[in-house]
Amino acid sequence: MAALEHTEEICPSCGEFTNVLVDFTGFCQECSKSVGRCIICGQNNPGKHLLCRKHRRELWLTKNADAIEKYMTLGLTFQQAKDRVKKDNGTKYDCLCCGGHTKAAIFCTKTARCKAARTRLHYLTNKKGVTHELALKTILESL
Numbered sequence: 032m033a034a035l036e037h038t039e040e041i042c043p044s045c046g047e048f049t050n051v052l053v054d055f056t057g058f059c060q061e062c063s064k065s066v067g068r069c070i071i072c073g074q075n076n077p078g079k080h081l082l083c084r085k086h087r088r089e090l091w092l093t094k095n096a097d098a099i100e101k102y103m104t105l106g107l108t109f110q111q112a113k114d115r116v117k118k119d120n121g122t123k124y125d126c127l128c129c130g131g132h133t134k135a136a137i138f139c140t141k142t143a144r145c146k147a148a149r150t151r152l153h154y155l156t157n158k159k160g161v162t163h164e165l166a167l168k169t170i171l172e173s174l
Contacts, residue, residue: 095120127167128174137167148174 039048042059049059056062069076069083076083082090092099095116102112114132125132126139128148133139138149148170155166 127171144174 039050040052041047042049042052042062044058044062047059047061051060052058053060069086071082071086074083074085095113098116098119099109099112102115103109107115118132126137126141126145128138128145129142131139131141131145136149137152138145140146140149151170152166155161155169156163159166161169
């Protein structure tokens with residue numbers, strides 16, 4: 032009698048068939064999300080991520096190693112190359128005040144001028160009821 036090839040496992044949490052069970056939890060990836068721990072190291076991981084911050088960063092560096100290396104061969108430092116790849120991937124934006132990087136905001140918080148512009152934008156839109164476009168136009172004209 033030929034041995035049966037067993038490619039799918041049953042998740043003990045949800046009872047569904049899956050190709051891979053996460054080693055740390057013993058559940059499928061979907062059920063492992065609700066456990067709230069990194070699937071590699073088991074560290075508490077609040078939020079919706081399967082991996083902790085350290086392992087997400089490691090995975091990102093692994094995925095983007097070739098692009099980072101390409102920029103470093105052009106003479107950029109590691110941090111500059113990383114920033115360039117993030118910008119190429121669309122994960123960072125430029126601050127409208129200083130030109131520095133910001134994750135999702137219009138203005139960063141690196142300089143006092145940027146902080147003032149950001150605070151003024153929030154003040155005009157939230158307290159004064161000015162439209163976002165008009166507030167932004169006013170701030171950019173004053174810079």
